[in-house]
Amino acid sequence: MAVLLGCIADDFTGGTDLAGMLVKSGMKTIQLIGVPTEPAPDDFDAIVIALKSRTNPAADAVEESLRALQWLKKQGCRQYYFKYCSTFDSTSKGNIGPVTETLMKALNAKFTIACPAFPANKRSIYKGHLFVGDELLSESGMRNHPLTPMTDSNLVRVLQAQVKGKVGLTDYTFVKGGASLIDQRFADLQKEGYQFSIVDALSDADLYSIGAACADLSLVTGGSGIAIGLPENFRKKGLLKITEDANKLGAVRGLKAVIAGSCSLATQEQVRVMKEKSPAYFVDPISLFDGKDVVAEALAWASENIAKGPLLIYATSAPDVVKSIQEKVGADKAGEMVEHALAQITQGLIKLGVGQLIVAGGETSGAVVKALGISGLRIGPEIAPGVPWTKAVFEQSDNESLVLALKSGNFGGPQFFNEAWDYIQ
The missing domain is CATH 3.40.980.20 (Four-carbon acid sugar kinase, nucleotide binding domain)
Incomplete structure (x- = not known):
C-alpha cells in the first residue's frame, strides 16, 4: 500500500497532534520516533516522523529534517508536510524558516504556505497576525516561553526574518472566498516572486478550503489544523478509502x-x-x-x-x-x-x-x-x-x-x- 502523506514534526507532541488530526479525517496513521532505518510499515496512509528539533540549533534541525525527508521520499509519498507548533514557536534564527527552505529545495518546490492556525484550540490568523484566543500572540503567555519566547504576532515579519525568499500573505479576503480564490491568490503570489505565503484562517471551514487549495503543492507547512483538509484531496483522486476503524487501539490495561x-x-x-x-x-x-x-x-x-x-x-x-x-x-x-x-x-x-x-x-x-x-x-x-x-x-x-x-x-x-x-x- 502506497504512503500518501509523509510528515515531519519538529517535536513529539506535535507529531501526535498531527497524526491525530489525520486519523480523525480517516487516514490510517503511524507516528515514528526519529528517522527510521527500516522501510515503512505496511497498511498506513500517512506516516509522521517526530523529531526533537524545535529547540535545536538551526543547522542541526535542518540536517535532521532533511534526513527524515530523504527516508520519506524512499517510501514513495505523494505529498509532504512539515508540522510545527500552532504558536509558531521559533526564534529569529529559526528553526521554521531554515527547515522549510531546505525541504523546498530538496523537493524542487517553488512555493509553499505557512499556516499554524488551529481554531479548535483558539489559534487563529487574521491579516497575518496570530491570535491565541482573543490575544495577540505577543501578548499571550507565549511571550514568556523559556526557550522560544514569541514577542511578535506578525507572522509575515517573523518568517521573513528566517528565510531568504519573499514572504507574502493570503489574507481573509481570499480565504473566505473558498478554495478556488485561495488557489488563484497562490498563483498570483508566485507570479510576483513570492516563495511563501502566510494564510489567514478563523474557522475549521477555512482550514478545509486551504487544504483543498494545497492539493497540488508538494510541500505544505503549518500546525496540525490544515491537515484536516488534506485527506479529501486523496479521496477525490481515488487514492484513499473511507474507513471507520482508523483510530482503533485494542485492549487497554494497567x-x-x-x-x-x-x-x-x-x-x-x-x-x-x-x-x-x-x-x-x-x-x-x-x-x-x-x-x-x-x-x-x-x-x-x-x-x-x-x-x-x-x-x-x-x-x-x-x-x-x-x-x-x-x-x-x-x-x-x-x-x-x-x-x-x-x-x-x-x-x-x-x-x-x-x-x-x-x-x-x-x-x-x-x-x-x-x-x-x-x-x-x-x-x-x-x-x-x-x-x-x-x-x-x-x-x-x-x-x-x-x-x-x-x-x-x-x-x-x-x-x-x-x-x-x-x-x-
Whole structure:
C-alpha cells in the first residue's frame, strides 16, 4: 500500500497532534520516533516522523529534517508536510524558516504556505497576525516561553526574518472566498516572486478550503489544523478509502499516571485541578541541582500511592518560579535535569504497573519516549483537539500494551487530566 502523506514534526507532541488530526479525517496513521532505518510499515496512509528539533540549533534541525525527508521520499509519498507548533514557536534564527527552505529545495518546490492556525484550540490568523484566543500572540503567555519566547504576532515579519525568499500573505479576503480564490491568490503570489505565503484562517471551514487549495503543492507547512483538509484531496483522486476503524487501539490495561513537565498556563491549570482529587508529587529542580535523589523519592512515594491513582508527578511551575530557577541553575541545565528526572521516574512507573500514561510538554514527551525505547505510536481516539491516545510500539519488545497521550503544554481544558481516561475505555 502506497504512503500518501509523509510528515515531519519538529517535536513529539506535535507529531501526535498531527497524526491525530489525520486519523480523525480517516487516514490510517503511524507516528515514528526519529528517522527510521527500516522501510515503512505496511497498511498506513500517512506516516509522521517526530523529531526533537524545535529547540535545536538551526543547522542541526535542518540536517535532521532533511534526513527524515530523504527516508520519506524512499517510501514513495505523494505529498509532504512539515508540522510545527500552532504558536509558531521559533526564534529569529529559526528553526521554521531554515527547515522549510531546505525541504523546498530538496523537493524542487517553488512555493509553499505557512499556516499554524488551529481554531479548535483558539489559534487563529487574521491579516497575518496570530491570535491565541482573543490575544495577540505577543501578548499571550507565549511571550514568556523559556526557550522560544514569541514577542511578535506578525507572522509575515517573523518568517521573513528566517528565510531568504519573499514572504507574502493570503489574507481573509481570499480565504473566505473558498478554495478556488485561495488557489488563484497562490498563483498570483508566485507570479510576483513570492516563495511563501502566510494564510489567514478563523474557522475549521477555512482550514478545509486551504487544504483543498494545497492539493497540488508538494510541500505544505503549518500546525496540525490544515491537515484536516488534506485527506479529501486523496479521496477525490481515488487514492484513499473511507474507513471507520482508523483510530482503533485494542485492549487497554494497567494503572494510570500523569507526568507533567510543561510550564504553560494551560498545564498549570490542569495540574492545579488534578491535585484537588489525585495524589501529586512535585519534582523540584532546585533539589535536583542540590544533588538529592529526587527520582528515588518520587518512586518510593509512587509505590505507596499508586493504588489511589491516577497519580500526578509534575515539575510544572509558574513563570516567575521558572525564571528564578533558571537564574540559579541556567535555562538549559534546568530543562535537561527536569526532563531526565521525569524520564527516569516514568521508567520506574512502568515497572510499578502503569499501562495508561499522559505526558504533558513537548520536551518532556521527547525525553520519556526515548527513555522507554519507543520507536513508534499507533494513533487512536482523540481526547481533546490535537491530543489523541496512542499505543506504543517498542524498539526491542513485542509488548505493545502501553497506551499514552503526549500532550502539547498549551492544549486541553482544565479537566483534561481527570477526563482523558474516559476516551480510552
